[in-house]
Amino acid sequence: MPFETQLRKLFDAPFSFRSRPEPIAGDLRMSWGISVLLLSLLYSRGRKASFQKLQFLAHSVRIPEGRDDVRSLLRAELRPSDISVRVEPWLNRAISYAYALGLVSVHKGKVVSLTDKGLEITGDIQKSGALAEEGVFLKEVASKVTDALLQRIWRMEDLL
Amino acid sequence: MLRLRHLRLRAETSAGPFGADLAFGSGLTVIWADNTKGKSTCMQAMLYALGMERMLSPRREIPLPHAMTNYVEDDDRKRHTVLESTVALEIENRAGQTITIHRPVKSKLDNRLVTVDFGPSLTNPDAKARRRNFFVSDPGAASREDGFHYFLENFIGWDLPTVKRYDAPDGKLYLETVFPLFWVEQKIGWSSIPAAIPTYLRIREVHKRAVEFIMDLDVYRLELRRQQLAEQLAANAQEWRACLDEAERSVRRSGGRIEALPPKQTSILDQLSQAHVLIAENAEWLPLSLLMSRLRARASALGSAPVPNVGSSADGLAEELNQANKRADDLNATRLFAYSAKQIKDADISSLARRIKSLEEDLQKNLDVQKLQRFSSSVVEMTPERCPTCEQALIDTLLRQEALSAVMPIEDNIEYLRSELRMFKDILAREQEAITELNRNIEVSDRELTELYALIRSLRTDLVSPNTSPSLAAIEERIRTENRVRELEEMETTFQNMIDQLKAISQEYAKLLAEQAFLPREKLSQTDSVKLSQLTRIVREQAKQFGFSTFDPNEVSISDDSYRPQKEGFEIGFETSASDAIRLKWAYQLGLLELSSVEKTNHPDLLVFDEPRQQSSARVSFQKLLERASSAKARGQQVIFSTSEDLTVLRGIIAGLDCEALIFPGYLIKPLLSPSS
Numbered sequence: 001m002p003f004e005t006q007l008r009k010l011f012d013a014p015f016s017f018r019s020r021p022e023p024i025a026g027d028l029r030m031s032w033g034i035s036v037l038l039l040s041l042l043y044s045r046g047r048k049a050s051f052q053k054l055q056f057l058a059h060s061v062r063i064p065e066g067r068d069d070v071r072s073l074l075r076a077e078l079r080p081s082d083i084s085v086r087v088e089p090w091l092n093r094a095i096s097y098a099y100a101l102g103l104v105s106v107h108k109g110k111v112v113s114l115t116d117k118g119l120e121i122t123g124d125i126q127k128s129g130a131l132a133e134e135g136v137f138l139k140e141v142a143s144k145v146t147d148a149l150l151q152r153i154w155r156m157e158d159l160l
Numbered sequence: 161m162l163r164l165r166h167l168r169l170r171a172e173t174s175a176g177p178f179g180a181d182l183a184f185g186s187g188l189t190v191i192w193a194d195n196t197k198g199k200s201t202c203m204q205a206m207l208y209a210l211g212m213e214r215m216l217s218p219r220r221e222i223p224l225p226h227a228m229t230n231y232v233e234d235d236d237r238k239r240h241t242v243l244e245s246t247v248a249l250e251i252e253n254r255a256g257q258t259i260t261i262h263r264p265v266k267s268k269l270d271n272r273l274v275t276v277d278f279g280p281s282l283t284n285p286d287a288k289a290r291r292r293n294f295f296v297s298d299p300g301a302a303s304r305e306d307g308f309h310y311f312l313e314n315f316i317g318w319d320l321p322t323v324k325r326y327d328a329p330d331g332k333l334y335l336e337t338v339f340p341l342f343w344v345e346q347k348i349g350w351s352s353i354p355a356a357i358p359t360y361l362r363i364r365e366v367h368k369r370a371v372e373f374i375m376d377l378d379v380y381r382l383e384l385r386r387q388q389l390a391e392q393l394a395a396n397a398q399e400w401r402a403c404l405d406e407a408e409r410s411v412r413r414s415g416g417r418i419e420a421l422p423p424k425q426t427s428i429l430d431q432l433s434q435a436h437v438l439i440a441e442n443a444e445w446l447p448l449s450l451l452m453s454r455l456r457a458r459a460s461a462l463g464s465a466p467v468p469n470v471g472s473s474a475d476g477l478a479e480e481l482n483q484a485n486k487r488a489d490d491l492n493a494t495r496l497f498a499y500s501a502k503q504i505k506d507a508d509i510s511s512l513a514r515r516i517k518s519l520e521e522d523l524q525k526n527l528d529v530q531k532l533q534r535f536s537s538s539v540v541e542m543t544p545e546r547c548p549t550c551e552q553a554l555i556d557t558l559l560r561q562e563a564l565s566a567v568m569p570i571e572d573n574i575e576y577l578r579s580e581l582r583m584f585k586d587i588l589a590r591e592q593e594a595i596t597e598l599n600r601n602i603e604v605s606d607r608e609l610t611e612l613y614a615l616i617r618s619l620r621t622d623l624v625s626p627n628t629s630p631s632l633a634a635i636e637e638r639i640r641t642e643n644r645v646r647e648l649e650e651m652e653t654t655f656q657n658m659i660d661q662l663k664a665i666s667q668e669y670a671k672l673l674a675e676q677a678f679l680p681r682e683k684l685s686q687t688d689s690v691k692l693s694q695l696t697r698i699v700r701e702q703a704k705q706f707g708f709s710t711f712d713p714n715e716v717s718i719s720d721d722s723y724r725p726q727k728e729g730f731e732i733g734f735e736t737s738a739s740d741a742i743r744l745k746w747a748y749q750l751g752l753l754e755l756s757s758v759e760k761t762n763h764p765d766l767l768v769f770d771e772p773r774q775q776s777s778a779r780v781s782f783q784k785l786l787e788r789a790s791s792a793k794a795r796g797q798q799v800i801f802s803t804s805e806d807l808t809v810l811r812g813i814i815a816g817l818d819c820e821a822l823i824f825p826g827y828l829i830k831p832l833l834s835p836s837s
Binding site (some may be wrong): 019020021024025026029030031032033034035063065089093097100102127129130133 | 464521522523524526527528531532533535541542543544547548549554556557558559565566568569570572573577582
């Protein structure tokens with residue numbers, strides 16, 4: 001006997017199944033990704049950053065191990081080639097949404113910068129007390145991660 | 161009890177001595193003088209003599225007007241500079257003891273110095289009383305033996321409770337916070353009901369604590385006792401756990417375990433007598449007593465027989481060695497098995513720990529998302545429901561929109577993660593339990609193996625020894641058995657000691673539980689409720705009598721939470737007129753006084769009203785008040801009322817009352833005629 005028929009026999013009242021909405025990881029929520037993007041820009045020089053840098057920050061901010069790696073790199077305890085980096089697909093979507101909401105602007109498809117509206121929101125994010133760890137990390141490293149350093153990480157130049 | 165008998169003010173001026181003397185009656189005393197003639201100076205001077213200036217303000221300044229500090233005016237409006245001045249107040253307590261307090265106002269002496277004569281120096285100058293100095297309005301004045309408030313507290317017969325403070329460890333309730341309940345001072349005294357109690361002393365819920373003290377309510381004591389009991393119970397549980405852990409460790413060292421002992425403290429002693437020790441012996445757990453009697457029998461058998469020669473037991477030795485080797489092999493196999501099981505468990509535990517860590521991280525992110533959604537919506541929604549560009553519906557994810565059909569709302573997601581965390585933590589606890597058990601088994605087999613190897617060694621030695629030498633194996637067995645018996649005896653003593661300790665903890669626990677059960681369930685004790693309803697009754701009666709008219713006085717009651725007057729559960733605030741507020745204030749404070757004659761309270765049986773400065777809007781006829789207050793004498797209580805009401809009206813009112821009237825036609829502080837003139 002199929003399972004559902006068995007169940008229906010057990011209960012005398014009619015019932016139905018409903019699919020449960022799916023749980024997703026907190027860092028895949030829109031507000032999380034967009035907030036991380038805005039904070040990354042806030043703490044970068046000139047409140048702007050390249051796609052490449054945003055990808056790197058987004059990847060490393062996500063888990064404690066990633067954050068520790070970058071800190072070690074900046075203290076020269078790790079070499080650029082020791083750092084793994086990957087493209088976070090969610091970041092591009094976060095940028096798209098943030099752009100559509102008018103929080104960031106994109107120049108020549110290369111550099112993303114914070115708009116006034118975006119700047120205002122970063123104030124709210126900090127006030128809310130959310131993303132405490134992440135905020136501290138970004139404040140510490142965002143201005144120190146230069147494009148030259150990123151080149152070496154992405155291209156693994158040290159291995160050549 | 162506190163009774164004011166006599167007040168004396170003295171000021172040495174450029175025009176000779178000035179001063180005032182007020183003798184108070186035993187019941188109601190009415191003081192009359194026109195405005196600005198020094199009536200309030202006298203009232204404030206009494207507070208000052210009692211060191212109560214901090215009841216009025218946190219500043220340590222002298223709360224007295226110019227007449228005592230700067231200049232006096234005579235009846236011809238001529239001013240004379242004050243050179244030196246003092247106040248003296250004669251008071252009496254319940255035991256009939258009378259003391260006179262002297263405090264300098266303008267003087268070369270430090271005004272924190274208070275001198276007390278242990279006798280009625282003002283009303284009977286001939287009495288040569290003992291003198292003692294105290295200090296006041298400095299830290300320690302309420303707690304040190306030389307502090308005046310410490311002395312005054314004892315003199316009144318009070319024992320002020322220890323209360324919680326905002327900034328410091330627990331401290332005493334100060335006299336300054338209690339006095340306003342029976343001493344209504346002119347400037348701030350009328351501003352609230354029941355009383356303007358200073359809050360700058362940083363005592364938690366000071367208004368409630370003061371009323372509870374004056375009414376001698378049990379509620380705060382009960383609350384403190386409840387807290388103490390909870391703390392003592394927690395300490396008791398901890399003691400139990402510590403004792404148990406200690407015993408378990410020492411029993412485990414000798415290869416045993418404790419059975420049938422409740423993990424939490426119990427008040428049932430029978431449960432303790434069921435506890436016993438099991439010892440691992442040849443792969444089974446034997447009760448300690450059984451094993452001990454076996455081993456003792458064996459030891460005495462071995463001890464009484466002569467030590468055999470190697471030759472006489474050669475065949476048996478070979479067989480025994482064989483057995484021992486086999487048993488060692490078996491044990492080694494069990495041990496290996498236990499070790500590999502343990503490795504698997506260790507791996508499980510570390511993967512569970514990793515999983516819990518990542519779940520906790522994800523939970524934190526989800527909580528962050530919740531905060532972001534709640535907070536940032538003020539400026540712009542970071543979780544748009546529709547695409548800002550094309551207006552298509554969006555679901556809250558940074559994955560491709562087609563990847564999921566529905567995403568859990570963040571609240572559900574958090575709950576989901578929490579239940580997952582709970583589950584994994586439960587599994588982790590179970591696995592840790594299992595690994596403890598495995599470790600115990602390993603310890604037991606290690607121990608047994610060590611013994612077996614020793615046996616094998618001595619058997620081998622015996623087998624290669626000359627036939628006539630005594631059997632080493634037999635000697636060693638005898639020594640080993642005797643050692644084991646001693647070790648187990650020690651363990652038994654430890655265990656018995658622990659049981660005795662646990663019994664003591666149990667008895668303590670039973671006592672605490674009994675006391676907890678004895679405390680009333682309600683916040684208030686029964687006598688507390690009676691007192692509050694009595695107070696309500698008296699307040700209503702008086703409010704009616706005094707002409708309270710904002711609403712029906714029968715609707716007034718005293719809150720059993722804030723002890724403020726309330727109407728249908730709401731505190732009475734601005735809805736009353738100013739004159740009704742004054743009526744209610746009279747009713748409340750007289751109520752506290754009257755309550756003290758029917759119930760046991762800490763009220764000093766004294767009430768002082770210094771009429772508020774002219775407020776034409778709140779002129780209330782106090783005929784009824786004085787009528788009611790004059791009944792104080794019959795109850796052995798004292799009421800002092802100062803006013804500047806129209807004198808003919810006042811004379812009309814007090815004519816028919818049993819009261820003392822102090823009428824001052826001009827300034828209260830007058831030039832004193834020196835005895836010679």
